[in-house]
Amino acid sequence: MGLWMSWTLAGVGTAGATVDDVEAAVRALEASVERSRLAFDSAGDWERLRGSANLVRAGMLNEGREAVERGQAWRLALGGVHVYLAPSK
Numbered sequence: 001m002g003l004w005m006s007w008t009l010a011g012v013g014t015a016g017a018t019v020d021d022v023e024a025a026v027r028a029l030e031a032s033v034e035r036s037r038l039a040f041d042s043a044g045d046w047e048r049l050r051g052s053a054n055l056v057r058a059g060m061l062n063e064g065r066e067a068v069e070r071g072q073a074w075r076l077a078l079g080g081v082h083v084y085l086a087p088s089k
Contacts (some may be wrong), residue, residue: 003068009049010080012036015018018088022065025085026057033081034041053081060085 005013005025017034033053040046043089060074064085067074073086 004086004088006084007032008082009033009036011045012039012050022068022085025059025083029053029057029060029081029083031045041085049080052081055079056081056083057071059083 003019003021003025004016005019005028006014007029009016009032011086012032017025017028019028030053032048036049038047039047055078056076059078060083064074065084068085068087071083071087075082075084077083
């Protein structure tokens with residue numbers, strides 16, 4: 001199952017990618033969060049963003065996976081992390 005995903009990290013930017021599955025989407029988000037560390041002057045600000053990303057990751061692996069398996073798009077925004085998943089047509 002292919003997916004389109006887009007994500008925004010507050011204070012960093014927005015990106016999008018076509019990925020094979022939800023696990024690949026999670027890896028893309030995690031890699032982006034790790035790279036974003038360089039954009040923050042304060043370690044505390046980055047830690048807060050990473051904490052939000054961890055919560056979004058859990059949502060992706062649960063509700064997000066369920067939605068895309070039903071053929072529906074899914075989105076979640078928490079603490080500066082916004083993710084959108086949609087099954088590829």
